[in-house]
Amino acid sequence: MNTPLTYAMIGGGAGAFIGEVHRKAIALDNTATLVAGALSSTPERSLESAKQLGLPDNRSYGTYQELLESESSRSDKPDFIVIVTPNDTHYPIAKAALEAGFHVVLDKPATHTTEQAEELLQLARSKSLLCCVTYNYTGYPMVREARALLSSGELGPLRKAFVEYHQGWLATDLESSGQKQASWRVDPTRAGLAGALGDIGTHAENLLAFITNQEPHSVYATLKTFVPNRALDDDASVMINYESGAHAVLTASQICIGKSNALTIRVHCELGSIEWNQEAPDNLIVTKLNANPTTYTRGGPDLHQDTQLSSRIPAGHPEGYLEAFANIYRGVADHINAVRTNTEPTRLAQLIPTMTAGKQGVRFVEACVESSNSNSVVNL
Ligand SMILES: NC(=O)c1ccc[n+]([C@@H]2O[C@H](COP(=O)([O-])OP(=O)(O)OC[C@H]3O[C@@H](n4cnc5c(N)ncnc54)[C@H](O)[C@@H]3O)[C@@H](O)[C@H]2O)c1
Numbered sequence: 001m002n003t004p005l006t007y008a009m010i011g012g013g014a015g016a017f018i019g020e021v022h023r024k025a026i027a028l029d030n031t032a033t034l035v036a037g038a039l040s041s042t043p044e045r046s047l048e049s050a051k052q053l054g055l056p057d058n059r060s061y062g063t064y065q066e067l068l069e070s071e072s073s074r075s076d077k078p079d080f081i082v083i084v085t086p087n088d089t090h091y092p093i094a095k096a097a098l099e100a101g102f103h104v105v106l107d108k109p110a111t112h113t114t115e116q117a118e119e120l121l122q123l124a125r126s127k128s129l130l131c132c133v134t135y136n137y138t139g140y141p142m143v144r145e146a147r148a149l150l151s152s153g154e155l156g157p158l159r160k161a162f163v164e165y166h167q168g169w170l171a172t173d174l175e176s177s178g179q180k181q182a183s184w185r186v187d188p189t190r191a192g193l194a195g196a197l198g199d200i201g202t203h204a205e206n207l208l209a210f211i212t213n214q215e216p217h218s219v220y221a222t223l224k225t226f227v228p229n230r231a232l233d234d235d236a237s238v239m240i241n242y243e244s245g246a247h248a249v250l251t252a253s254q255i256c257i258g259k260s261n262a263l264t265i266r267v268h269c270e271l272g273s274i275e276w277n278q279e280a281p282d283n284l285i286v287t288k289l290n291a292n293p294t295t296y297t298r299g300g301p302d303l304h305q306d307t308q309l310s311s312r313i314p315a316g317h318p319e320g321y322l323e324a325f326a327n328i329y330r331g332v333a334d335h336i337n338a339v340r341t342n343t344e345p346t347r348l349a350q351l352i353p354t355m356t357a358g359k360q361g362v363r364f365v366e367a368c369v370e371s372s373n374s375n376s377v378v379n380l
Contacts, residue, residue: 013040110358156270195232201252
């Protein structure tokens with residue numbers, strides 16, 4: 001039985017998107033209680049947002065620096081810090097939180113540069129702290145089933161994979177209206193080297209790596225900007241080569257009118273294939289050589305242990321985005337409790353994405369940008 005945990009949040013104030021998703025996912029399993037926050041980019045809005053969430057005045061902060069300084073000296077300090085601010089602030093805030101001795105949950109993309117990601121990775125290691133990067137799509141039960149199937153060897157070696165992440169919400173210059181989420185995502189000083197590729201392509205890259213258990217050897221990428229005057233890509237096509245000779249095609253685009261959050265993956269191996277779609281996440285289509293395609297269903301019989309551990313309610317009662325996110329947090333809690341009790345981390349704890357994956361994602365973006373700029377193949 002895990003001890004109840006507490007956490008503080010940086011970012012995720014009024015009007016923000018993903019902070020609320022994190023809070024709901026954590027609350028779903030009563031994994032941890034929010035006890036402190038520095039929630040917005042200005043002190044006034046931070047304090048106002050904390051009030052809206054019912055945080056006590058003495059644990060509501062105007063800045064993340066104040067939060068870390070004050071909370072790290074408390075006897076009941078939070079067990080972990082959740083960082084859900086725009087990309088440019090990830091590195092300084094995560095670094096300060098780790099230096100203050102906190103386990104960290106950081107949203108993606110981890111940092112702006114591989115060097116920053118490497119520094120956070122080493123810092124977390126040297127202090128025996130967790131630095132989880134919320135590649136939340138790896139939390140879906142049927143994604144975990146796909147990974148388990150491929151690693152069992154039942155489908156044979158990887159040949160060809162296709163992963164696409166398509167959205168349509170940036171098909172126009174939404175940023176000129178001042179829309180909060182669009183504004184910083186198209187600004188290189190805030191978003192980083194890449195637009196759609198960094199924002200959603202990194203999820204696609206991570207999903208592919210998680211399911212296939214392989215990292216790209218080289219990439220050849222074309223990044224495009226379709227909306228006039230936008231400074232970053234809104235569309236990316238990447239060819240990925242693996243050392244094994246396997247190959248993958250990744251596309252990430254935010255100008256696909258008609259698409260909401262269309263993340264799909266197909267992986268073809270020598271003896272069969274899998275296909276998964278984020279908008280129908282309880283199903284995994286598995287086709288074995290010379291057999292009919294078969295739909296495996298979350299909650300159904302004969303699924304791998306990782307899948308069963310990641311599922312809550314019986315088949316036919318859909319689970320989705322929040323549950324997948326909550327599975328990452330179950331793993332985070334298990335990890336922290338294992339550290340506390342000096343015991344082996346549970347299976348769920350072993351499945352959570354860490355800064356190793358975060359660094360790989362940042363390196364992938366850098367290599368793709370270099371490849372697109374130089375019109376050449378770039379090794380990772
Ligand atoms: N895992 C996912 O599926 C997923 C989905 C969306 C966004 N994200 C990531 O989450 C992060 C936030 O994205 P979003 O869409 O929620 O952005 P957002 O603009 O909606 O929210 C960002 C929040 O951070 C606050 N903030 C900014 N600077 C701050 C600072 N210095 N201190 C405290 N708070 C600060 C803002 O005031 C705002 O409340 C990004 O890195 C993004 O890539 C991940």
